[in-house]
Amino acid sequence: MRSSVKSPSVAVEQVDTTYLESLIGYNARRAALSVIGKFLEKMAVYDLKPVEFSVMSVITHNPGVTSRQLCASLNILPPNLVGIVQALDARGLIERLPHPHDGRAVGLHTTQQGNELMLKAEVTAAELEMNVGAKLTPNQVQTLVTLLQKIYL
Template structure:
């Protein structure tokens, strides 16, 4: 009886010793996302004592520096969809961080203002955020930091 044919051996797959990221590192989006993730991971940790997510922080910071800002202005500035902002504002209002007051020029609109508790929270949270930024910015010279911020803004702002 003839012996069955032995199938040819398939070569073992190659093992990757070192990951090649050269192509990805040429992409603006990849680099911007990697930098953002590095900062955001630490930001999330440092904002935890305040009970703030990055978007909450951004909304409250804009309200702090623009008392009376409307929901529409917040949506436009931060690129948030109105239905998403409504729930967020309701939550911040329940936490007694913001209050809605009638807009002085538009009877249909409500302006957002920080409460006394919101002012205190944001003073502390913005101080913490500034310290975080200083930690990451220390990797760059002041001129490099200005250039980087300017270039990033050039990417996301309308011409």
């Protein structure tokens, strides 16, 4: 027993986090928060938060997509998407057109203004990718993305 007695009055000089740093979830979260933090800074000029960028991106590449489809592909709950879509609409970045064969649904489309914004925003996103990827070789970036997708897709 004597050998396992803790001395309660010893100060910690350097915090050891090696255990947590061995866990996939811990590292994925820390890395995601780091990248998203930089994303927030760079995208501030366009007034686009990560979710708004994602929504705009999916609409850009899928003109006519519905709210429900957006929710499913981005893992957003319908009530939480409403405000986002309304805000983008109010900013004149998207427009809502009737769905061709479903009176309940609404097709989402980018406006000319929204398209122009996203062209610039995706260039900035690409720059940010290179910035993050500067710590990794292009090959490592590809490997990282592939491995991450294996986990959640």
